[in-house]
Structures are given as structure tokens and as C-alpha cells.
Amino acid sequence: MDSLIKLWLSTGLANFELGQIVMMLVGWGLLYLAIARNFEPLLLLPMGFGAILTNIPIAGFSEVGGLLHYIYYAGIDTGIFPLIIFMGVGAMTDFGALIANPKTLLLGAAAQFGIFATLFGAIALNYVPGIEFTLKDASAIAIIGGADGPTAIFLASKLAPELLGAIAVAAYSYMALVPIIQPPIMRALTTEEERKIEMKQLRPVTKIEKIIFPLGVLMMTIFFLPSATPLVGMFCLGNLMRESGVVDRLSTTAQNELINITTIFLGLGVGSKLSAEAFLNVETLGILGLGAVAFSIGTASGVLMAKTMNKLSKDPINPLIGAAGVSAVPMAARVANKVGLEANPHNFLLMHAMGPNVAGVLGSAVAAGILLALVGS
């Protein structure tokens, strides 16, 4: 009898708190988005699962001795997991399109306005009662506009760990929503004629350029923005392993098993931050709202920049590729290609959009470095 009471008291049913139930539903929602809607499943599936696990009463997944506790403090609090992911992404990235058409770097720069405008917006939200974002919080939220998951997680873990869960949810959700968010903005800001513009074929890029490029980026970051070197450095290491051609076995592992293993644990660890106290508040609503604004502003800035450049440049530039400047590689580039094809079925923008797309990755890593340098200490 005693034993039965003890068994009952050790059930989840006897110990559930309302917040845990709600957060578990959030976890289920993330799993639904990942599996049924194919929303960035590589991260949202383990993240949704982690959200469920961390909210199980009694089990103590995120307390000392629990699995998620170890994962979070070893891999995310230290910044190690996002940096390993970034190395793998670097090893998967081909900068050829960017080197062939370097002007597209300006598109990647313009799209970062989404970040800094959101920073302003986050501070403005402090007028809302119940919301009190510090400048650090606002910076961590703003980086959602960078449309780059590891960058957002890395910055949030440094500047506002208590908001990490909400920021990661927003960042990955909106990245998955890129094909829905971007097209209306792109169509609204461009004319039919502009969308029909065909671009000149890209010149071939030599091996030596691809090898020196990550090294040049690294040197510039060292000179001008050391606070961005963790992110940019690991990204460039991965890219150098890829392009140098002398360490193919390391590059292959960085792109496959290492990034896969890290992704599983990163997702679980981020999910462990989705506790009721940290997530169920008006601030989360603010973050979700700001995220949508950030993506929209970033998209619009990229498109408007491309329109301007098209007017000034001798070679035609299709303004649609400006939207790819938000990064969200390679989805945003595909969206640009798709919207372009609607206007002109012979217009293949994919390769042209890859330039601003990878420029956007660099751009948001640089923006993260600026925020770390100015707000971080």
C-alpha cells in the first residue's frame, strides 16, 4: 500500500504543473512543425524533443545530474556546439558565386538592417508593461534578423541566456517560414519588369581564390572585429578545410558526422531552455513579433539595395536576389529563384542569389561581433 502511494507520488500525473503542460504542448508543436511541415527539422525535431524532456515533472533532465543539464553546460553555455556547427557550415559553403560577383556583398550588408532596426524595436517594446529588455537582451533578440541559427544561439548564450529558448524558436521558425514571408515583400517592392531581369553568367572562379578568400576574411575580422573571430574563425576554418583540398577526410567529417552529432545535442540543449518560467511570458510574444519584423525588414532592405544597385550598375542586377541577403542558406536563394521564374520562365537566379546568400552569413556574423563588442562587456 505504502509502495503504491509512493508509486503514485512518483507519477507525472501527480506532479504536473500547468506551466509544464503548456511547455510540453509547445514541444509537441515544434515536433509537428518539424515532421509534418518540414520546418527546419534537423534542429526543431531534437529541440522540440528537448522541450518535452525538460518539462517532465520529477525527472530532472535539466537539473544537476540530468542529461540535458550536462549537454547545455558543456556545449551551449561554453559556445562550443554552435561553433562546431559553424565550422561544418563553412565546410559546406561554396563562395564561388560571391567571389565571381563581389558586389553582392553589399546586398548581404543591407539585409543586416533587419538586425539593427529590430534592436531599436526591442527597446521600443519596453513601453509595453511587463517587458523590460536590457540592451543585451535587445541585441540577442535582434540577431534573429540575421536568419542564421548558430549565430543566434551563440550570441544569445553570451548576452541573454535566459531568452535563448525563445530566440532559437523564433529564429528557426522564421527561417522555415522564409518561403512564406519573403515573396509578398519581394513582389510589393519590385516591378514586373525588374523581376524579369536576366543576369550575366558568372565567371569561373579559380582554386587559389577560393583558398585565399576564407583567409582574407579571417584576417579582416582579426584586424577590425576580434569579437567576431570565434564565429567567423570557425566558419573560415571549415571553408579552408573544404577548399584547400589537402584535408578532405577532415572536411568530409566536419560536414557529416561531426555536424550531425553536434546538431542532435545542440537541439536537445536548446530545447532544455524551453521551461515555463523562461518561455511563458509576454517577453516571448514580443520576441516572436520582433522576429517577424526583423525578417521582413531584412528582406525589404536587401531588395531595395538591389534595386538601387541595378540603377547604378552597368551589369543588370535582378532586385529579387537582394532578398537572399538575409542568409537562411540555401532557402532564401531558392525563393529568389522561384519568384524570378514566375515572372520569367527562362530566368534562373539560383546561382546569382547564392552570392548575397552566403554574404548574408558573413554579414550577420559581423553584426554579431559588433553587438558583442559594443554591448557584450
Add this chain to the structure above:
Amino acid sequence: MDSLIKLWLSTGLANFELGQIVMMLVGWGLLYLAIARNFEPLLLLPMGFGAILTNIPIAGFSEVGGLLHYIYYAGIDTGIFPLIIFMGVGAMTDFGALIANPKTLLLGAAAQFGIFATLFGAIALNYVPGIEFTLKDASAIAIIGGADGPTAIFLASKLAPELLGAIAVAAYSYMALVPIIQPPIMRALTTEEERKIEMKQLRPVTKIEKIIFPLGVLMMTIFFLPSATPLVGMFCLGNLMRESGVVDRLSTTAQNELINITTIFLGLGVGSKLSAEAFLNVETLGILGLGAVAFSIGTASGVLMAKTMNKLSKDPINPLIGAAGVSAVPMAARVANKVGLEANPHNFLLMHAMGPNVAGVLGSAVAAGILLALVGS
């Protein structure tokens, strides 16, 4: 001369203790079983090797600063390694046969009687002078009857770390001995007629069922037995990665490189617990004896349950598949198939036995959760 004496004093020969020699022989024995007899070599080979390393005089493998010390405390004391393995096993498990014939869950339940009967037996062994098992010790020993390696290691690391080595040795040895232990029991408890029974072909199972199944198992565990959620949760995560079809690269890594890496270190770490003080005592003999009893009782319970169900069910059930309820995937299912073929060369029981086989994995994880809940704190 001084140097030569120092060199001599630093040899193993000058420092061996009897216990270390005996334990090294145990390590050699495990290597022999793994390599020459193919006894669960994936774990017994690194484990036997770890046993040899940990007993080297002076070398200090398991002391602060030693390799096995780090491995044990980082991966086994925390429970991380068995949980990663369990995730990988989940990603390798196909629940199709179980979903197609859910009644076989009862067989997986019945076979767990091997666990609880052994718990009783372990307490009874306290009559033997020199043996003093607490209820925690008895629970950790009893789980050997679950025939599931990672579950046994996980539970032992929580309830009785000082018995971990002996428990792991017993669990894996008897799992390897399944083809020898089970058939006589199966034949003794069934008639020739029963062994000849052919079963109805299994219905096809849809993708949605396979996706929802691990989520349902997880929810039930959360509601009724949170203490089992580390094991069951990671198992279900692996299975969901497999069946969802949206994170194939994570699933592939979990089934291959990640589980392989973890297995090497898990084996070494478990082997490091095979020190003379911990292993060379009458309690180890008790554990080895109880392990054999546990497997036998589990097998018998499964077969008897299947006999009963065959009498009550409208669809015929071959009692041999009940033996597969002890888990030991997929060996026990193969044994059921083989004994069935002996009686009736047209009787292929393999798929039918996979149902109780994977049910046994769930069953022993649930049993482990109960023991943790009632005895653990």
C-alpha cells in the same frame, strides 16, 4: 645502477598484486569470449580490454589523471553513454511487428518477471555469509533479467556503482548465451504440437503509426513513470528520428558513428570497474548465479504467458515467441525462429518474435523506471 633499480621498480613485474593478476585473467577471458566465441564482441572486447588496462600496476588508468577515470566519470557516472547508446538502438529498432500484433506486448511484460523474481532471490542470498545486498544492490542485480545491456549499466550506475562491473559482465555474458540458455527451457515448457503452430501473416503498418508510436510511448512514460523517461525518452527520440523521415542524416549518424564511438568508450569505462576489490568476492558469484536464474525465469514466464494467450486467443500464437520477450534483440527472436523451424520446417517465426522482442526492451526500461522510483531515492 640507480637508474636500473628505478627502472626495475617501475616494471609491472615488481608491483603486481595477486588480485590484479586474477582480474587481468578475467579481462583475457572476456577477450576470449568476444573474439573466439563471438560473445557480444561489440561490448565485451572493449570491456575486456578496459579490465586489463585498469589492473595494470602503477599505470593508474582509473586514478585521477588516467584515461579510464575520465571516461568513467564523464560518460558512465553521468549516465550519458548508456543513454546515447539507447538513442542509437531506438534509431535501429523497427516497431512494425509490434504495432501489427500489439498483444505481443503482454509477452514482453511477462518476461519481466525474471527481473522481479531475481530481486527476491538477491535478497534471499543475504542468508549466505559474506553477502549483504541492500535493496538497491538487489534491484541493480535483478535488472540483468531484463537482458538489455544499456539499461543494466544505466541502472547499476545509479543504484549500485560498485557492482557495475560484475553486473555488466553478467548481463552481456548471458545475453551472448541466449542461444544456449533458452532452447532447453523452451522445449521443456511446450509440446511438439505447440511448437509447430504457424501464425497469421502480419498486417502492413503505416508510416503514421510508426511515427506516433514512439510519441505515445513517451507520453505514457511521462504520465505514469517519469523516472523511466531518461531511458525511454532517448529510445523514443532515436526511433522518432528514424521513422519521421525528415532527419535521415541524424538518424544514420545515431545508428552508426555516434553509437560506435560511444560503444568503444562505454566498454572501456565499464571495464575500468573490474578491479579486484570490486569483483573478487562472493557477491560476484552471487550475481553471476542470479543472472542465470533471471534469464531462465524470464524465458519461462514469456513462454508460459504465450501458452496461456494461445489458449485464449482466436488467432493462434506459437508459445516459442514468448521467450523473445526477454529482449536480447535480435538474438532471442532468432532463437525462437530456430527452435520453431526444428519442429516445423515451414514455420518462420522471426517476424512474429520481433514483436515480443522489442516489447521486452520497453518492458525492461519500464521495470528499471519502477526500481528507480521505488528504491532509487
Add this chain to the structure above:
Amino acid sequence: MDSLIKLWLSTGLANFELGQIVMMLVGWGLLYLAIARNFEPLLLLPMGFGAILTNIPIAGFSEVGGLLHYIYYAGIDTGIFPLIIFMGVGAMTDFGALIANPKTLLLGAAAQFGIFATLFGAIALNYVPGIEFTLKDASAIAIIGGADGPTAIFLASKLAPELLGAIAVAAYSYMALVPIIQPPIMRALTTEEERKIEMKQLRPVTKIEKIIFPLGVLMMTIFFLPSATPLVGMFCLGNLMRESGVVDRLSTTAQNELINITTIFLGLGVGSKLSAEAFLNVETLGILGLGAVAFSIGTASGVLMAKTMNKLSKDPINPLIGAAGVSAVPMAARVANKVGLEANPHNFLLMHAMGPNVAGVLGSAVAAGILLALVGS
């Protein structure tokens, strides 16, 4: 304005110290050697990159909280990374040629004279003002003569961590220079006639011999030199996984993903020791000089031993294969083969040189164990 000043003060340009600039150039040099000259790129590329990262002003890669700090203390200070690499190397090593012609073990032994002569030389360098090597320092430096990267890193991390960077640079650079350093020495010490000697074809080696060999080596190390068991033990574990044939999936992972992942982090971690204080001093010059001496003496000893054995043995022995005794697997064996072909285009020494080559790996691991035993405590 304030913000701009803050931004400027956070740039690398405003914070560079001379030493950091020089060390960054060293890092660039290592990258150049790795990529353009193909000098041991698997380690020198991540190591050069690590050297650049650790010398970035402000970024704090190697301070508490920095990525390289975690990597170094988790993987190199503990000795874990070199040991995992050694396990992988063991899994890649085929001892067949050595077992077929065991006399070649003497060549692997003779080449270790490079280590012990260098130890003497390192002590002699104490006459140079500004250099003050303790016996521990000298031992760590001497191991460069072993021509085995993981062994050198392991020993240096135990005996002289502050010299680790310089020792690793020297070890890997000279290993890459084997095709340039060795041939002149080999030609100077042998006659044209000797270089033309053709050797008897090797007998086939059975599976059982290959399985028992690593176990025998392990037992001998346990008996006579426990301090070498971390290195030799992990090497033998890898080799046993390979040859036993029962854990192919573990062996494959140890040879591929696990060693690749570890190599990336080992390189980064070793690079993090290339700080100005630790590297820019006259001791580093001494180490680089001694490294060249060590390789040369080791090569010469191996060749002279082979000459002697050729005179005493009934089966002819080509003295060139003695040079392969320094290890540097498989480069040194290829060099022996190439120099042999120059003298006699029908003389294929590659397989014969693999015997002393892998014997050299064992030899330097044994030498490392002796140094640990006599100098380490």
C-alpha cells in the same frame, strides 16, 4: 562618438602586440606548409589555424571561456586526444610485414638512438646562455626523434607542457621533411651494391598471429614498462579491433570519423600553445635544431644497424630499410622504397620497409614509456 571609440578600442589593430603578430606569421607559415607544400596537412592545417586564433588580441580563445582553452584542457592536458589518435593509428596498422620478418624489430630499436642521443644534446645545449632545459624538458624534446606525432604530443603534455607547441611544430615539420632529410644520409652510409640488394619475399601471416600479436605486445608492456601502457595499450586496442574481425564497425569508426574529429581538435589545441611567450625564445631555436639532429641520428642508426645485420644474417637485408625504423609511417617506408628503386629498378622494398616502420612506432612508444618512468615522477 563614444561608441566609435569603443569600437576602435575593440579592434585588433588597436590592440596588437608584436609577439602576436610574429606568432600569427608562424601560423600562416604552418598553413602555407600544409596547403602549398602538403606538409602533414591533417595536423598542420588545424594547428596553424589554432596558432592564428590563439594570438588574436582581445578575442581570448585560450583564456577561460574561450574555445581553445576548453579543447586544450579537455583533450590534450588529459592526454585523451593523442591516445584516441593512437588507437585509430593502431586500427590502421597492419603488422603482417613485421611478423613475417621479426628481425626488423631490431631496426626499429636502433633508430630510437635518435631519441636518446638528442636527450644528451638537449642537456649540452644548456651551455648556450638563455637555454635552461631540465631533464624533463630534454626528454620531451628528445622524443621528436621518435618521428611519431601523437607520442610526442602525449609525452610533452606530461613532461613539458610549456614546450608542447614548439615540440609539435618540430615533430610534424620534420616528419613532413623525411623525404628530404633521409635520402642523403641513406646514400652516404651505404654502397651502391648494398642499395641494390633484393630481399626474399615475405611469408604469408595467419590471422591468429595478427590477433595475438597486439595482445603479446600489451602483456610485455604491462610486465616490463607499465608507464608505456597508455600509448601502447590504446594502440594495441585499435589493432586488436582491426584484426579480431568481430568488431569491424568499431574499427572502421576508429579509423575514420573518430580519428578525424579528434585530429581537428588536437590540431587546434596544440596550435593554442603557440603563444609568443612560449614560442618566441631561443629555446625554440634549440628545439628545432635538435629535432633535425634527432631525425638524422635516428636514420643513421637504423641504416648502420641494417648494414650490420646484413653482414651477420643468412638472408640478405637491404640497409635502406633501416632508415624506416624512425617510424613516420608510411612516409619513411616509401622513401626507402624510392631510394632502393633508384639503385635497382626491380627492387621493391616497400613491404620489407613496413616491418621496421611499424617497429619504429612501437620503439618510440617504448622509449616514451622509459622516459616517463625515469624522468616523469
Add this chain to the structure above:
Amino acid sequence: MMDNMQQQFIEAGTLMLAGMVFVFAFLGVLIVFINTVLAKLSVKFPDPIVVPHSRPNKKSKSTTNGDISPAVVAAISGAVKRYRSQHGQDK
């Protein structure tokens, strides 16, 4: 000491009882879950009917390297068949 043993036996017996009841209850509820929820789901969301050889195609997506397109596989199978018939070899 004997008291203690008796006490332990009672505890062990209770554990055995509670444990087996719980295990059966838990897996029993799972049977109900499969027979109701999953059964309904399988009716509501049946698997799309697929041409048999498109399955392996999809599976092969998960392997990151060394993919071989179905056309090549078909060609190889054809080559195997012809090779066998030409050489009269069976294994």
C-alpha cells in the same frame, strides 16, 4: 538480523507485486493505445500508394555519399543478368 531479513523480504515481495502489476498495466495501456489511436490514424492517414522501386530510391537519400541512381541500378541489374546468361555462371 532475522527481523531485518523478514523486513527485506516483505519489501522485495511488495516490489515484485507492484512492479509486475505496473509493467502489465503500462504495456496493457499501450495495447489499447495501438488498437484505438494508431488504428484510427492508419485509416485516416493511409500510406500513399507508391511504385515499388521508388522506395529504395527515397531511402538512399539518407546515405550522404556514394548514392547510385535507380537508373544506374537498373542498368547494373541488366548487366548482371546478361553477364550471367552469357557466362552460364550462377554464383
Add this chain to the structure above:
Amino acid sequence: MMDNMQQQFIEAGTLMLAGMVFVFAFLGVLIVFINTVLAKLSVKFPDPIVVPHSRPNKKSKSTTNGDISPAVVAAISGAVKRYRSQHGQDK
């Protein structure tokens, strides 16, 4: 409190300005870098001219297992072509 807000807005505005200027400056310098350094390098060290099908051969080096030599690939391609033409199949 309103003072505080104003203060924060000023900080946020400065951040926005400094940030966008810096991002454009940084990526702008990178354009110069590409147009000068990389452009010169690409002229000085052009890629060696390679027979087209030697590329995939080199790539396949990086995969540690399951390499297939180019000759075999060529043979398979041939087999595919013949198989298709014999069977009149296109996909």
C-alpha cells in the same frame, strides 16, 4: 523612467548607426579585397586545365570507402546507355 527610455533609444540608435556603417565598411573592404588581391591571384595562379571527367575522380578521393574507379564509372555509364537503348526506357 522616461529619461531611462530616452537614454536607451539613444544607445540603440547609435548602435544601429555604428553597426550598419561597420557592416557596410567591412563587406565593402572585402569587395576591394576580392577585386584586387584575389583577381591578381587568379591571373597569376590559374587553375590547371583538366580533362573534364578527372574532376569527379578527384572528389571521390575524399570518401574513404566505396571508391569506384573512373574506368568502372565509364563502363557503368556505357552499360546504362546500352540498357536504355535496348529497353527503350527513359527514366
Add this chain to the structure above:
Amino acid sequence: MMDNMQQQFIEAGTLMLAGMVFVFAFLGVLIVFINTVLAKLSVKFPDPIVVPHSRPNKKSKSTTNGDISPAVVAAISGAVKRYRSQHGQDK
């Protein structure tokens, strides 16, 4: 200080001597081990005689993905041969 140096030289010399003796002794015993124990074992447990082409088959077991059965390999080899003879191509 010179005393100290002398002391260090003596230590280094002893190390050199002890080290080389030990290395030779250790690897020497290993020679004996190979010539006795392993030699006997190789006689007592000779490798089973296998048909040559079953070897690669067994090796390929260890690669988890992308296995190709020997029959297919044979077929491909045949295809290669025919392709070469038809096209008169050698590389």
C-alpha cells in the same frame, strides 16, 4: 653550475644507456615471442583455405553502407571488359 652540468650529463648518459638497452631488450623479447609463440600458433591454427574472391566479399561487410555483392562486382567487371574492347579505350 659546472658541477650541475656534469651531474646532468651523467644523468643523461645513464638515461641513454638504460634507454637503449631497454628498447633493444624489449623489442628483442618481442622477436623471441614472434618466433616461438606466434610461429607455433600459426602452425596450430592455420588460416582456412578460401576461394580468392571471397576475401574482398568479407572485407566489404565492415562498411555499413553501399555494399555491392560480388556478383554485381563480377558483372561490372565484365561490363568494363566489354566496354573497353568495344571502344578500344584503355584509360
